[in-house]
Amino acid sequence: MPPRTTIINTAELHSPRLDPFVLLASELDYLRGNLLRLLGSAHPTLHQLAQHYFTNPSKQIRPLVVLLFSRATNGLGDGWEQKKWIAECERVSGRHEELNRPLTRPGVLNDCNPNMSDDTASFQSLFSLQTPQIPPELPPLPLSYKTDHTPILANPPIILPAQIRLAQLMEMIHVASSLHDQVANDTNSPSDGTGNKLAILGGDFLLGRASTALSRLGDDEVVELVATVIANIVEGAVWKAGNVGTRVVSALSSPAQGWNRYLNRIYLGSASLLAKAGRAAVILGGSKEGEIWKEIAYMYGLHIAFANQLMKDVDAYEDDADSFKAGPTGPLLYAWEDHSFLKPIIERQLSEDGDVEHVRHAVHTSSGIERTRTLALTHAEKAREVLRFLPDSDTKDALRELTIRVVDQTR
């Protein structure tokens, strides 16, 4: 087996290595506990989901990236003072955490609009016109806050409650997508009614809560970003499935087209979420239009997601797993570039006897696996490149460490 090449800037070899999961351990524990409680409180039927989430804990990479980028950039954006002020006002007014409120018990209706309270008594009669309310206004930013802003990292590092909520809701969206991914497509299979229903309702429940929480972050740009993540995830799943419905996806005609589709699939299925989550976190910290901070977050998330997925696709070939159904991945695409005889096999989606063995053999005797690994490592290096635009901090070290972890094959 060829030696593994590593691509690390030699100057960084001696930078401190800081475990991001340790740095943010208490926040991650808090988030995990919240999600478990939320799933557990929903309905006895959904308890099973809590069980499942408990026994199959997620690595929480998505919330981690949100929290890390918050910590690494809070203070730099032009709008930081305002965001900090708003968070302080909310804290003082005792705003309660809508996101984690357990599902309604029969006694209290769970209507998620702050201007309209509702309880079961209101269903004892026809609904009558309510007195209009004027919600309290936030006090304005005090004049003592600086008007011209110099980008300095908040010290000690802070994470805003809004950013923690964002981390939570990104994880909820991820868990919801995983649940929906498990729904059995075949309507004629022996009725696994409970299985499907649970997965659908559980996912919907999480998506519903996430949408509500998202809207309450009060930032349209962030809402739009996360909304496109939801749409992207579906597109990724559909591209992975190939043909759905009556209209047929055109067959691949060249390695270049294969690469386009493959990279697009990775973007839609995993990179979009990670990139936009980091970007949204930085926006919530007050980064304004024209500043670079959110661009850094976006590119970082993009590159580590690609690094991670490419490495997973390498593992899939090395484990001899049957991973061809979704379409050719890196190793096969590289092999195809060298061996045009693979074209008809790929076109017919490896459907004939002997195809799978042919392909496996071609990949293992070509440089496909090694080149894919190199590509993964290149992406990890690109993530480190964009990090250099951030001011130094221990969070930045942790972010750098994460770029090494996502391609670490001993994980």
Next chain:
Amino acid sequence: MRGCYTLCSRFGRVPSIQNCRRRLSLAPLSNHSSTLSQPDPFALVASELSRIRTDLVHLLGSAHPGLDEIASYYFLRPSKQLRPLIILLFSQATNGLGRDWPLKKWASEQARPGGRAENLDEPLSRADVLNDWNPNLKEKTSFYDPLLSLSLPQTPTKLPQPPLSAFDSSERTLISPAFVLPTQMRLAQIVEMVHAASLLHDDVIDESPLRRGSLSAPEAFGNKFAVLGGNFILGRASAALARLGDPEVTQLIASVIANLVEGEILQMQDVESPDGQAVPSSQVAKNAWTLYLQKTYMKTASLMAKGARSAVVLGGCADGEVYKEIAYAYGRNIGIAFQLVDDVLDYEAVEDTLGKPGGADLQLGLATGPALYAWEEHPEMGPLIERKFSQAGDVELARSLVKKSAGVERTRALAVAYATQAREVLQSLPEGEARAALEALTDRVIKRKS
């Protein structure tokens, strides 16, 4: 019967459901309307409604042909479009009345977020960040580009600032001729999208073979892709919502997305029948009814109520003004009326007129109005409801008990009560064609056969 409702003003005592249920006669609603022929609410906004459908499908385009197909599937068949109708009518019935109407009117003519119709598709983040490629919107969306690298963002363009006249505080009057803002049109589409997404999921959960007279989406595409199609529509709807630029509206509609699923979960809640084979005690009956009406609000009325409220907010109704309360109360009451009639039709109608199989509720184990009323007359219904009609013969027995009882008639009467209440709250709005159409709608909801 009139005395039951008309004097119940917004601060007066409203009779309890229990009392109403016993005192109601079966006289039809239209007895107390004037003898003028009622306007056709759909006709008043017919051209807007048809534009809504065609433009809506435009928003759902995807590069993947299968997803493109699923997303537009339910929109290609005729639908009642009740929710967009309510939004359009409420817009017409209240535009001009809100404090901030001049500001909203000014904004609708600007090239800015929440402005002109064509600006409502402008992304708030750069297209090459969003990558929500839509082949129908080639200039405003983009496809992931592997060559994308870190770029210094452009300096932001300054948004046009409103002139002083946009803050005009003179007396507010209803706009005439009736006018709908581009944002309100877009809201109508968003609401329809949220509704369609919930139908996609419901049809999978309920294992429905038919919808609107054709194969349901799960039958046509499979369970998983019907679910994913719903999520895709929700994602696109939420992005469109953000582009309206109104945080209050974003929160309202987002909360509906949560309401829909939480209503579904409420529906799974067990109805307790601790009295065994007795007629339900008033507390047990109250609990069962509360659960049923809560579920009905969450699953059906919430979207109409908050949609109507959102329309009025987009028209410039400020906090403290009554117009959005009127909209909410109307939507809530008419929504419940609508669902009650739906539940009655499930017992009465035949497949042809409904477009979906009748008798579905019992098969799904659901105890709706007619069953709950029947329980009060026939104690043996209790255990059936408690075990969700799961034993062999339960469904048939329940159906015959409902038929023997006054369950259907009483549910219809309750629907009439809610519809009348919806009509009542409208009285606080200035008279006009749109208000008359909203009144006529309360009648239609009751009289429909499908």
